[in-house]
Amino acid sequence: xxxxxxxxxxxxxxxxxxxxGCRFYAGYPITPSSEVAEEMASLLPRVGGVFVQMEDEMxxxxxxxxxxxxxxxxxxxxxxPGFTLMQEQLGYAALAEIPCVVxxxxxxxxxxxxxxxxxxxxxxxxxxxxxxxxxxxVLSPAGxxxxxxxxxxxFELADRYRTPVVVLYxxxxxHMMEPARLPSVAELAVVxxxxxxxxxxxxxxxxxxxxxxxxxxxxxxxxGVPYHVTGLVHDESGFPTTDPQAVGEMLWRLNRKLPESxxxxxxxxxxxxxxxxxxxxxxxxxxxxxxxxxxxxxxEGLRVGLVRPRVLWPFPRSLLExxxxxxxxxxxxxxxxxxxxxxxxxxxxxxxEVHFVQRVDGTPLDxxxxxxxxxxxxRGAGSPAVAGRKA
Amino acid sequence: xxxxxxxxxxxxxxPHILCPGCGHxxxxxxxxxxxRGLQIPRQCLAVVAGIGCSSRxxxxxxxxxxxxxxGRALAFATGLKLSRPELTxxxxxxxxxxxxxxxxxxxxxxxxxxxxTCVLFNNAVYGMTGGQVAPTTRPGWIASTAPRGxxxxxxxxxxxxxxxxxxxxxRGMAYDPLxxxxxFREALGHRGFxxxxxxxxxxxxxxxxxxxxxxxxxxxxxxxRFTEVGRMLAEKRFVIPDGSGPPGYVEGLRFGVLHRSQxxxxxxxxxxxxxxxxxx
Numbered sequence: 001x002x003x004x005x006x007x008x009x010x011x012x013x014x015x016x017x018x019x020x021g022c023r024f025y026a027g028y029p030i031t032p033s034s035e036v037a038e039e040m041a042s043l044l045p046r047v048g049g050v051f052v053q054m055e056d057e058m059x060x061x062x063x064x065x066x067x068x069x070x071x072x073x074x075x076x077x078x079x080x081p082g083f084t085l086m087q088e089q090l091g092y093a094a095l096a097e098i099p100c101v102v103x104x105x106x107x108x109x110x111x112x113x114x115x116x117x118x119x120x121x122x123x124x125x126x127x128x129x130x131x132x133x134x135x136x137x138v139l140s141p142a143g144x145x146x147x148x149x150x151x152x153x154x155f156e157l158a159d160r161y162r163t164p165v166v167v168l169y170x171x172x173x174x175h176m177m178e179p180a181r182l183p184s185v186a187e188l189a190v191v192x193x194x195x196x197x198x199x200x201x202x203x204x205x206x207x208x209x210x211x212x213x214x215x216x217x218x219x220x221x222x223x224g225v226p227y228h229v230t231g232l233v234h235d236e237s238g239f240p241t242t243d244p245q246a247v248g249e250m251l252w253r254l255n256r257k258l259p260e261s262x263x264x265x266x267x268x269x270x271x272x273x274x275x276x277x278x279x280x281x282x283x284x285x286x287x288x289x290x291x292x293x294x295x296x297x298x299x300e301g302l303r304v305g306l307v308r309p310r311v312l313w314p315f316p317r318s319l320l321e322x323x324x325x326x327x328x329x330x331x332x333x334x335x336x337x338x339x340x341x342x343x344x345x346x347x348x349x350x351x352x353e354v355h356f357v358q359r360v361d362g363t364p365l366d367x368x369x370x371x372x373x374x375x376x377x378x379r380g381a382g383s384p385a386v387a388g389r390k391a
Numbered sequence: 392x393x394x395x396x397x398x399x400x401x402x403x404x405x406p407h408i409l410c411p412g413c414g415h416x417x418x419x420x421x422x423x424x425x426x427r428g429l430q431i432p433r434q435c436l437a438v439v440a441g442i443g444c445s446s447r448x449x450x451x452x453x454x455x456x457x458x459x460x461x462g463r464a465l466a467f468a469t470g471l472k473l474s475r476p477e478l479t480x481x482x483x484x485x486x487x488x489x490x491x492x493x494x495x496x497x498x499x500x501x502x503x504x505x506x507x508t509c510v511l512f513n514n515a516v517y518g519m520t521g522g523q524v525a526p527t528t529r530p531g532w533i534a535s536t537a538p539r540g541x542x543x544x545x546x547x548x549x550x551x552x553x554x555x556x557x558x559x560x561x562r563g564m565a566y567d568p569l570x571x572x573x574x575f576r577e578a579l580g581h582r583g584f585x586x587x588x589x590x591x592x593x594x595x596x597x598x599x600x601x602x603x604x605x606x607x608x609x610x611x612x613x614x615x616r617f618t619e620v621g622r623m624l625a626e627k628r629f630v631i632p633d634g635s636g637p638p639g640y641v642e643g644l645r646f647g648v649l650h651r652s653q654x655x656x657x658x659x660x661x662x663x664x665x666x667x668x669x670x671x
Contacts, residue, residue, distance in 0.1 A: 026470060048670030050473050050661045054466065055499040062463040063470030066439070069457065070474025092460050189670065221455040222475045224434050228450055230458035239404065239450060 002187065007180045009147045009173040010077075013103055014039035015182045016151030017075050021194040022101070023049035024074040026063035028056055028082060031115045032171040033105035036077035046185055048193035057082040061089035064100045069229065071195035071220035073155050077103035080122050081112060084129065090164050091130030092231045095254065097207065097215055099158035103151065103167045105174040108362050117362030118171035120284055123339040126166045127313045133251065135258040138166045138313040139266070140283040144178040150310065157262055159196060162207070162215045168312065170335065172285045172364055198223040206238040210253050260314050268316050269308040272298065276305030278377045279323060281344055282333040283309050286365045290333050293370035302378050312340060317347050324348035329377040333357040333370045353377065396423035399433060401453045408447055412598075412606025414565035414591035415512055419448050421568045422481070422510060425575035437480045439468040441488035444519050444593075445512035448483050462493025465500040468507050469657075476658040479579065480506070486513045486527040490548050494526070497548075497586075501555035503657040504583045510575070511548055511586065514593040522596030533600040552586035553650045559585035560650040565592060566613040570647075577648060583656050590644075 007015075013036050017025075025040040037053065044051040049072070054060040057078055064074035078086060083104045093100050106122045108114035126138045137157055141150040147169060154165040198219045205225040209216050219225050232240035233247050241247060261267055272294060273279055282290035287308040297304040307323065309316055324330070329352055332341035337358055345354040357373035359365045400423070409415050426436065436454035440446035442461035449456040455478070459467045464482050472480045489497055489511045500507060516534060517523040523536040527548070531540040553560045559581040563571040571589060578585035592598060592609035603609055 024470070024474060045665040045668035045670050048665055050665060052469070052473065052661065054469075055495050058460075058463055059466035059469075059496055059499070062459065062466035063473070065459075066457070066467040066470025066472075067474035068470075070471050070478075072474045074470070074474075088460050089463070192670065193665075220475075221437050221457070221471060222435065222478050226433055226436075226454050226456070228456045228458070230450065231460055232458065 002181045002183045004179050004181050006177045007144055007182055008035065008175055008177045009144045009169060010035035010105065010175065011039055012144045012148035012180050012182060013077065013151045013167070014043060015188070016148040017101065017155070018043055018047055018188045019148075019183055020073065020152035020155040021191060022073045022075050022155060023047070023193055024064065024067040024072040025049070025051045025076065026054050026060045026067070026074070027076045027078065028054055028060050030079045030082045032107055032174050033077045033079045033103065035174070036103055036105070043185060043188070047189045047191070057085035058088055061086045061093070061100065061102065065089060065093050065096075065098045068098050068100050069221045071198065071223070073159070073194070073196065075101040075103065077105065079105050079107050080109045080125070083122055083125060087125075087129040091132060091134060093164040094130070094134035094136065095231055095233070096229050097162040097254075098229070099162050099218070100164050101151070101154045101158055101167065102164060106168065106170040108360070114362045116171065118285065118335065118364055119360065119362070120170055120286065120335040121339065121360070122168060123312060123334070123336060126168050133255050135163055135255055136166070136313045137161065137163055137258060137262055138168050138311065140310055140312045141167070141169050141173065142284050142287045142308065143173065144176070145180045147173060148180055148182060153263065153266065160214060161258055161262065162218060163258070168284070170285050196220070201225055204237075206236060208234060208238045208250070209236050210249065213257055213259065215257060258314050260316065260318060262311060262314065266310050268310065268319060271306040271308065273305030273307065273323065275303050277303045277328045278331060278374055279327050280304065280306045280331045280333060280370060280374065282306065282370075283312060283340065286333050286335055289365045289367045290370050292367035293374060296367060296371050297374045302374060304374050304378070315343055315347070320344060320347050324351035327352055328380070329353040329355060331355045331357060331370065331373045331377050333365055333373065335359055335365060353380070394424050394427055396420065396427055399423045399426060399453055401451055404451050407451055409444065410595045412592070412594035412609070413444070414514070414606065414610065415445055415448060417565040417568050418510070418512060418571065418589050418591055419451070421571040422575050423452070424572050425579055428576055429579055431479050431579070435478055437471055437478045438483060439464045439471065439480060440483040441485070441493060442519070443485035443488045443517070445483055445485040446488060462488050462491070463496060464488070465493060465496040465507065465509065469500055469503070469505050472505055472507060473658050473661060476506070476662065480508070482507055482509045484509065484511050486511060486515065486525045486548070487517045490526045490546055490551070497552065498555040501552050501557035501584050501586065504556060504558055504654050505657040506582055506584070508575075508578045508585045508587065511588045512591050513548065513588050514591045514597060516593050516597040518593045518596055522600060535596070535600070547644070548588045549586065549645070549649050556584070556654070557586045557650070558583035558652045558654055559648070561586070561648045562588045562590070562644065562646050564590040564613050564646070566610045574648065581651070583654060
């Protein structure tokens with residue numbers, strides 16, 4: 001039976017993956033994500049799966065893609081520097097359309113940065129880290145229970161859209177302990193060595209036929225139909241092409257296959273936005289400080305709400321546009337210098353003011369800093385509030 | 392009579408991209424004959440490749456073929472083999488792909504003793520990018536990035552693979568397709584990580600820059616340069632058993648089966664660990 005117990009985010013992540021049927025993990029140790037690997041090393045064999053510590057992060061994601069082609073749900077976990085090394089294989093998985101899940105527990109960058117300190121500095125790397133244009137699905141949990149749930153959903157979405165999915169959270173969420181309802185190992189082991197079923201198909205089979213959205217289901221290597229997978233741009237047959245029309249068609253399909261809202265129940269959480277004049281936008285750990293700030297502002301009589309996206313990419317453009325038409329100002333609170341905020345500004349600036357509350361010093365945002373931003377936005381002050389500069 | 396390997400080829404993908412005189416086709420032919428000889432069904436065969444001329448060969452094999460990123464083929468193959476231990480997994484890689492950018496993956500695939508057959512095409516040059524030096528280019532040889540002769544020493548891939556723990560190590564050459572076929576057969580039949588390095592030729596860059604002639608001349612120069620092997624071929628000794636061949640190889644390269652040993656195989660170790668831990 002699933003029981004409520006005290007668990008840290010990285011533990012919940014491993015349980016969420018196993019509950020979703022993940023039976024392969026390949027990774028490379030890095031702070032602050034290593035506990036995910038340690039949990040998987042301990043639990044995977046017990047539920048009929050395989051864990052392997054690879055020689056580096058390129059190899060880790062490569063092994064996951066290989067295992068996924070064989071039908072196992074596969075995952076790796078890392079942090080900023082390792083995530084940078086994974087971009088090569090992330091782009092490959094996006095173009096070759098092989099499902100896999102990458103967990104990035106963010107620490108402060110750039111470079112080695114502050115390995116043990118939280119940040120939200122990988123938001124743009126998660127979207128644009130590899131070269132070229134490709135679709136990207138990035139989930140942002142804000143607590144331990146949600147890490148469990150969204151990691152599980154990541155596998156389902158990766159399979160449905162045949163694309164890599166990134167679960168993005170920061171060091172605080174990875175390491176903090178909260179009550180969470182997690183399954184027991186016995187429950188996880190019931191399923192055993194689970195594989196995605198290969199649909200029955202006939203030769204010639206190609207997983208790259210054009211569809212209007214959801215790609216054709218993947219037949220796994222070894223399930224009877226040989227086919228070709230390549231990181232070269234390919235046509236519907238899966239073989240490389242340089243024909244401009246075929247190249248264009250493939251890349252159009254690829255870049256349009258993810259809908260703005262990839263799952264109806266993963267729309268942004270709206271808190272107290274009905275009558276709001278000012279709306280705070282925050283995700284992950286920052287959203288928790290933002291919620292406290294909104295409550296404080298409400299107690300002072302300010303009409304403030306909160307939008308908390310759980311899917312960072314694709315960007316919830318329509319929802320924010322619609323909201324922008326009826327509010328006065330947005331306050332984007334994040335632990336970076338505007339990686340998601342700039343996108344908010346780009347989308348809503350025709351209708352509403354945008355203020356920024358940013359902290360990049362290795363500590364999480366606190367409600368007071370966000371409250372200050374709310375107050376400034378409510379006064380209609382022109383200059384944006386930047387907490388990081390004041391610290 | 393040469394056996395027909397067309398059942399293993401995607402004939403519809405022809406003509407291939409290789410240059411006239413390139414030795415890679417000879418190597419692929421030998422590999423396909425070995426696969427046919429072992430009667431490995433193409434549905435149970437996965438060919439994983441990296442980036443470069445040799446890696447493009449995967450697309451011409453009618454099997455489950457995975458053309459990956461530069462240097463990472465062995466890592467993709469490790470995941471695939473762990474996921475599907477019943478597949479025969481062959482990795483095609485070049486000397487730049489497998490020994491330079493992918494050198495670390497070669498070391499660790501050998502160390503783990505994953506049941507893969509790694510075929511490394513050694514033509515001492517980066518062909519696809521226009522003739523730059525490779526880690527196998529020897530001092531003094533000319534390349535587009537070594538116009539006055541290469542200043543560095545060359546890497547011996549077989550010695551590296553053996554030191555890293557490969558349980559089957561062999562070297563053959565495109566000049567000797569029959570010997571090569573025998574090596575591939577033994578490598579495919581070996582349980583564990585097998586590494587077969589094949590000397591092949593690039594007339595378009597390596598041959599032209601070093602004034603060694605076209606494809607046929609380069610193949611003959613393989614024979615001429617490796618005189619000991621030439622003598623072996625004359626004596627119809629295609630494979631040196633267990634690396635015990637005669638000493639004195641020119642340029643320090645040895646041919647035939649250089650190393651053979653037995654160690655627990657990685658996929659078996661992993662899945663039996665899962666069984667012991669109670670997983671089903």
